Amino acid sequence: MLQIQALLAILAAVLIPLFYLWVKVVGRRVRPLAREVQEEQARTIAIAEENLGMLPAIKAFTREAEESRRYRAQIERVVRLSARERRFYAALGPGTHLLAAIGIVLVLWLAQAAVSHGVLAAPQLVSFLLYGQLMARPMAGLADLYGQTQRARGALGRLAEVLAEEPEPGWDQGKRMPPIKGAIEFRGVSFAYPGREPALKHLDLSIAPGETVGIIGPNGAGKSTIAHLLLRLHSPSEGSIWIDGVDIATISLRSLRSQIGIVPQHVLLFHATVRDNIAYGRPEPTQEQIERAARAARAHDFILGLPQGYDTWIGDRGVRLSGGEQQRVALASALLKDPTILILDEATAMFDPEGEREFLRACSDVFRERTVVLITHRPASLELADRVLKLQGGEFVSAGGEGKVSVRAQ
Ligand SMILES: Nc1ncnc2c1ncn2[C@@H]1O[C@H](COP(=O)(O)OP(=O)(O)OP(=O)(O)O)[C@@H](O)[C@H]1O
Ligand SMILES: [Mg+2]
Structure with a gap:
């Protein structure tokens, strides 16, 4: 692209930091949301498990309606959060494509003067645009990957906490106790x-x-x-x-x-x-x-x-x-x-x-x-x-x- 038209290529390159910024801003929102979704999902399962175990007590205290409501409210919270997280995540791809499209429009607009002055031939312009598109596609893929990574990092944060828990000392760690006499x-x-x-x-x-x-x-x-x-x-x-x-x-x-x-x-x-x-x-x-x-x-x-x-x-x-x-x-x-x-x-x-x-x-x-x-x-x-x-x-x-x-x- 530099060989075809240096100035236009530099202009296209300016879009890269913009793209980076976009991905960063959206990605930062996805991560805590993913973490929260994970936590709320765990809470949902905990409520279901507890309620199933406590069924006789729930019936004896006639709390079926309240427990159903509590569970429903929890599910709705998960759905709301998941939807928000999904929206951010889903915005990544189209956002990148939009940036790429803006780039193409910009190039076309600037190129028309160059073409009319005979500095740039039409076939060169077509090649330039095709190269540009070739570059945009992996960038959109990268944005998608970044979004996925952020979601995974959010969810992993919770797992990391669990893994960081101090385990009980090894089963076989330490001396063997000889047969106990009982003092x-x-x-x-x-x-x-x-x-x-x-x-x-x-x-x-x-x-x-x-x-x-x-x-x-x-x-x-x-x-x-x-x-x-x-x-x-x-x-x-x-x-x-x-x-x-x-x-x-x-x-x-x-x-x-x-x-x-x-x-x-x-x-x-x-x-x-x-x-x-x-x-x-x-x-x-x-x-x-x-x-x-x-x-x-x-x-x-x-x-x-x-x-x-x-x-x-x-x-x-x-x-x-x-x-x-x-x-x-x-x-x-x-x-x-x-x-x-x-x-x-x-x-x-x-x-x-x-x-x-x-x-x-x-x-x-x-x-x-x-x-x-x-x-x-x-x-x-x-x-x-x-x-x-x-x-x-x-x-x-x-x-x-x-x-x-x-x-x-x-
Ligand atoms: N897992 C726990 N986490 C926090 N506090 C606990 C836990 N188990 C017991 N306790 C507290 O420690 C104290 C002693 O409890 P413990 O179970 O040894 O009492 P206990 O003498 O066996 O009573 P009981 O006669 O009711 O069985 C109580 O104040 C109790 O609330
Ligand atoms: Mg006891």
């Missing part, structure tokens, strides 16, 4: 959930191997938090936790957690058969071992009453079982793992009194061989404990209130 020691352990008041304050606790320690205390006292810290689901903000004289912060998560059994306060069961749920923590157990654990957890009889016995599917999060039945399955699963340290966090809270009595009778043997942390509000269960500690506001107190005193159970 547990908390040394000045403090812990607070992010943005909350301390849940545990300078806690000292020493449990001998084979001991059964009951932990009682009001709601929110920090009982479950003790269990979570023992499993290293969280780490203490101050102090340390020792098992058999080893700081658990230094050992691998696999060797720690594989030797501790827990029945959590909120039982979570898989959409799988009863057998698979019980066998979850132990590779390939025999039917006999499963049944023994189920018997100890007082689950065997009700399982036999299910349509397909141990092969009955128990549905998402175990919803096809009653609350007490779910707890019995979770208990069987923890017992099957045969851990040296067993944590029972309100594990019998939903048992009927008769079931609890049977369980306690059966468990006095099971408990004798291992260290048991028995978190419970049930007086009957506490009879199994060698020692009962009361936790209040993150500290151990005597039943009266002051000081760090342990109370012997009758």
Whole structure:
């Protein structure tokens, strides 16, 4: 183009920065919008998922209409945002073509004088315009690519945040814990959930191997938090936790957690058969071992009453079982793992009194061989404990209130 007509070529080149500016300005708008669309879409899915899980509560509180409205409003927000983002993105291509067209018109307008003065021949003008068009097409492609990149960068921003989250230390990172004997020691352990008041304050606790320690205390006292810290689901903000004289912060998560059994306060069961749920923590157990654990957890009889016995599917999060039945399955699963340290966090809270009595009778043997942390509000269960500690506001107190005193159970 320079060879054909230098002046006109330079003029055409002036359009390039203009094109760059256009793409930059529009692209800058696309990126935050793409990010926002991504966030709102995630929120939409979260609402749908929550509402499906909360269906019984929504029905019980007759909030169907409000929830439908909330979901609809969220969808509309996504549609509005997507439309805005699309509009900007869609403006990129036509905008570039418009710039190119302006260039062509400009060249034609300037060229007509040159042609009439005989400086530029008509065939040269045609070649010039064709070259110009050849240049415009990849530039439009570039603009499109730039728009796509900006959209992707906006969406990736969110992903990058997720990826930047500090992961749990490697499963096998750290020393291997030798077979646990069961001595547990908390040394000045403090812990607070992010943005909350301390849940545990300078806690000292020493449990001998084979001991059964009951932990009682009001709601929110920090009982479950003790269990979570023992499993290293969280780490203490101050102090340390020792098992058999080893700081658990230094050992691998696999060797720690594989030797501790827990029945959590909120039982979570898989959409799988009863057998698979019980066998979850132990590779390939025999039917006999499963049944023994189920018997100890007082689950065997009700399982036999299910349509397909141990092969009955128990549905998402175990919803096809009653609350007490779910707890019995979770208990069987923890017992099957045969851990040296067993944590029972309100594990019998939903048992009927008769079931609890049977369980306690059966468990006095099971408990004798291992260290048991028995978190419970049930007086009957506490009879199994060698020692009962009361936790209040993150500290151990005597039943009266002051000081760090342990109370012997009758
Ligand atoms: N995941 C969490 N994020 C933030 N705060 C939490 C979390 N879990 C518990 N807490 C807070 O930590 C404190 C101790 O909770 P924890 O679950 O240990 O109580 P608890 O003694 O087990 O009570 P409950 O008898 O009701 O089971 C409470 O104030 C609670 O609100
Ligand atoms: Mg709790």
